[in-house]
Amino acid sequence: MGKGYHVAVVGATGAVGQQMLKTLEERNFPIEKLSLLSSKRSAGKKVLYKGKEVEVKEAVPQSFEGVQIALFSAGGSVSKELAPEAVKRGAIVIDNTSAFRMDENTPLVVPEVNEEDLKEHNGIIANPNCSTIQMVVALEPIRQTFGLNKVIVSTYQAVSGAGAHAIEELKRQARAILAEEEFTPEILPVSSDEKHYQIAFNAVPQIDKFQDNGYTFEEMKMINETKKIMHMAELEVAATCVRLPVVTGHSESVYVEIDQDNVSSNDIKSLLKDAPGVTLQDDPAQQVYPMPADCVGKNDVFVGRIRQDLDRPNGYHFWVVSDNLLKGAAWNSVQIAESLVKLNLV
Amino acid sequence: MGKGYHVAVVGATGAVGQQMLKTLEERNFPIEKLSLLSSKRSAGKKVLYKGKEVEVKEAVPQSFEGVQIALFSAGGSVSKELAPEAVKRGAIVIDNTSAFRMDENTPLVVPEVNEEDLKEHNGIIANPNCSTIQMVVALEPIRQTFGLNKVIVSTYQAVSGAGAHAIEELKRQARAILAEEEFTPEILPVSSDEKHYQIAFNAVPQIDKFQDNGYTFEEMKMINETKKIMHMAELEVAATCVRLPVVTGHSESVYVEIDQDNVSSNDIKSLLKDAPGVTLQDDPAQQVYPMPADCVGKNDVFVGRIRQDLDRPNGYHFWVVSDNLLKGAAWNSVQIAESLVKLNLV
Known part of the structure; x- marks a missing residue:
């Protein structure tokens, strides 16, 4: 040692x-x-x-x-x-x-x-929760420089967030479907919940159990943890969390509204290019954008597809990917x- | 005949x-x-x-x-x-x-x-484009009854939207990855585009080619077609389109802002329950929500996970799934x- x-x-x-x-x-x-x-x-x-x-x-x-x-x-x-x-x-x-x-x-x-x-x-x-961490790493430089007042995120989450058994279940189901064999879902979306659903070649809009307000605990974690980490109780945050047939690497489609109207996509890109813990992968002309298959084993948060909203000059859309077992x-x-x-x- | x-x-x-x-x-x-x-x-x-x-x-x-x-x-x-x-x-x-x-x-x-x-x-x-059709079927009853002024959608799209070759590519890649064999992506995200990426166990934030404004043609189709079909040139629409390792069935995480502040989630659910072409699947306590694996071969548009935004009383989130080869x-x-x-x- x-x-x-x-x-x-x-x-x-x-x-x-x-x-x-x-x-x-x-x-x-x-x-x-x-x-x-x-x-x-x-x-x-x-x-x-x-x-x-x-x-x-x-x-x-x-x-x-x-x-x-x-x-x-x-x-x-x-x-x-x-x-x-x-x-x-x-x-x-x-x-x-x-x-x-x-x-x-x-x-x-x-x-x-x-x-x-x-x-x-x-x-x-x-x-924090894996899906929260990678999002706030991308949001914080924006908040510091341009102010931030609203966040809407839809997630594309990997099964490894639900543990080693969930990875095995995804592979087992994928093999069965490709071989046209029967299988019984046993783990996902939540092993301790009542019903279990197919995850291979599917998309399941439930991560963690449901609260009475119709949101899942995963969604509420993203909402509450983001406010706590960023010290912004007043920040508007909404989340929809979805489990995908991906082994490792969470992706997020994020929409934000900033406090300024005179910012450009290039300003946001320049900012994130030098932001701590962020790797910018954003060149549509060259088909460069982050994907979960590329992020596995890397510590950084990958950001791309940054573009201004077509209706609101203070609105921006982007795509955030990270290894949920590492930075997450x-x-x-x-x-x-x-x-x-x-x-x-x- | x-x-x-x-x-x-x-x-x-x-x-x-x-x-x-x-x-x-x-x-x-x-x-x-x-x-x-x-x-x-x-x-x-x-x-x-x-x-x-x-x-x-x-x-x-x-x-x-x-x-x-x-x-x-x-x-x-x-x-x-x-x-x-x-x-x-x-x-x-x-x-x-x-x-x-x-x-x-x-x-x-x-x-x-x-x-x-x-x-x-x-x-x-x-x-219209497949991802547009299923969304407007869910939006129209809301527009008619409560008014509609903003839509933000993130899609979770199946490979069959890219044709039979894309389905074969997904299956071929999934088999190779499960067998730990090499493979070369050839079709997705866009067969006529320069680079091709892994789709099995991945999520690719590109459907159709990129426009100069950083949006893909698929995203612009959703934006422009929605306005045309609904006769609302002034409707704010934003889209992020993502391809998933799903064979058939597009899913969409949709956020809308309506014209009224005094509506409840139950009002929206009641409305969509009786809407033409819609099947409501929304009972979180029983883990009931739409999923692509369940929609295949069915003509309807399935809607669930309907819930009010926690910050804006006129904001609603929901999840829309349909067979992209049928209703789409x-x-x-x-x-x-x-x-x-x-x-x-x-």
């Missing part, structure tokens, strides 16, 4: 946990000791980190003795139970679940947008850890 | 042409003589109509002698060349290409919306033919 911090990864065997380890490795994050934790079921498994086998242990309160940074991605109930135990033992928790995101004492952080909020932490820092989860979490180090908060 | 009209189908061997024949058969359209026409390449093929083999002949100007109704779906250049020849010989042309849609002397018709426009025809009647093409064309008969225009 080497000189650095005692880091714990909770949910180390899951889809996001595995990406967290890969990202810590790639970023060469300063780790002196690494504790890999999981549910009882996965405990005992061996996982590779920098070429060495590390045994995964069952996560219990005592697992966090001496831990300085704990990355949680093992579901909301695990975070609710064990994150406070980790904090009690002196760890800073970076939580990738929705358990604490809207808690008013918990900063909800995308480093490109509100890194400063880390200074207000009380032990737990929440990592693992990379944003590790990036928060890097910011904590940089700001001397750990 | 029986008592009725002399009907010609141009492009009889294509994906839409085949659906036209199936629809004419199912509707028991009064046909006395049926001329199946195609390019030279497909001439000589035999096609079944009501159990009888009909030989497909090469479409030439003389093919339209005696024809009363000619359904065209063989590409814009064929329509431009032969539709006037058919009209010259006394036929009424129902054209499924974009050749005449924005021509000011040509009615652009969705019978649920503007059937009366058929009375102004000058020989050619244009069938073949069924709307045959429906126009039925309207012509009903209105004594043929």
